[in-house]
Amino acid sequence: MRYFLIITLMALTSLTESLFGQVKINGNLKALGNSSVLIQYYEGNISKSVNLKVTDGKFSWEAPVTEAQKITMIFPGRAIYLFIEPGNINITGSRDSLEQLKITGSKINDEALAYAKTMKVFEEEQKPLLLQYGKLAGEEKTALEEKLADIVSRKNTAANDYIAAHGQSAFSLNLVTEYSRLGNYEDVLRMYGLLSKKMKSTAEGQRIAERLVILKRSAAGEKIMDFTKKDDKGNPVSIAAFKGKYVYIDFWASWCAPCRREIPNLIKTYNTFKDHNFTVVSVSLDDPTDKDRWLAALTSLKMPWTQLADLKGWDDEIRLYYGFNAVPSTLLLDPNGTIIAKDLRGVALDKKLKELFL
Incomplete structure (x- = not known):
């Protein structure tokens, strides 16, 4: 009986690792032909890339990815971003319309798409203003810049509200990552504080913490580096x-x-x-x-x-x-x-x- 229990536990452990410690992507895209796809991703804190062979538009990839994350897929002449998580993910569609690919098996990618729809209202406000930007001067340009600044402010508030309401979400974690690339210390620190302890303890959460150390150097109150x-x-x-x-x-x-x-x-x-x-x-x-x-x-x-x-x-x-x-x-x-x-x-x-x- 003891041996049976040990074998059963080993089998369950193996099954758990295969389900929750592995990602498998199967792609089938029209107009991709016989080519290649480059995938850039993280295994823990190690940045990796893999070049996949594509045959008749089909490709497959497996990796020991234990945490949900945003990855880059580079097709011939074009790149896209998508969110993956442990499990089986399928990608279908056409190389000619990558923005319309159907991606199933990733709840975090579904969440990202839903969030993007809520942000469209801000993008629609910005478009006509940005088209005018280089054509105005003086008070008209000042008024335009103030309108753009207001849109950015409201967009940032919406992001903060989302993270506050979804502190356990890996997508919220990635939102903080995106803001940390170009944001200031105070804003990123505030966003980071809205995340759950679980999200902060992930590899991506630790990378944000390291980024905050660098961002603090340019925070208000810090001395300029002597150079x-x-x-x-x-x-x-x-x-x-x-x-x-x-x-x-x-x-x-x-x-x-x-x-x-x-x-x-x-x-x-x-x-x-x-x-x-x-x-x-x-x-x-x-x-x-x-x-x-x-x-x-x-x-x-x-x-x-x-x-x-x-x-x-x-x-x-x-x-x-x-x-x-x-x-x-x-x-x-x-x-x-x-x-x-x-x-x-x-x-x-x-x-x-x-x-x-x-």
């Missing part, structure tokens, strides 16, 4: 040289179209407040191959403030320290080198500077 970089003439310049002034550090790159579009606005802001103990320092994230383009951009854009660059691209030590995942990114410092705001631009930046000086 020295060369200017466009090759002279070393220390950020400490600007102590005693309010300093707006603009992290940008010559290849970044949104960065370049914002510079005329920043020049106006600079000219408005430069006599109020305020200055701007641009830090380029161009790499060595972009040096000529960077210098050409400085000539064409005519920015009347200090330009710094190590030309290390995304390996720039300041970018790595603060964990910026996109440009433009900005920091506003007080005269003591203390960070007082992050990622202020346009109307929001002008409003903050008026509070400080006027």
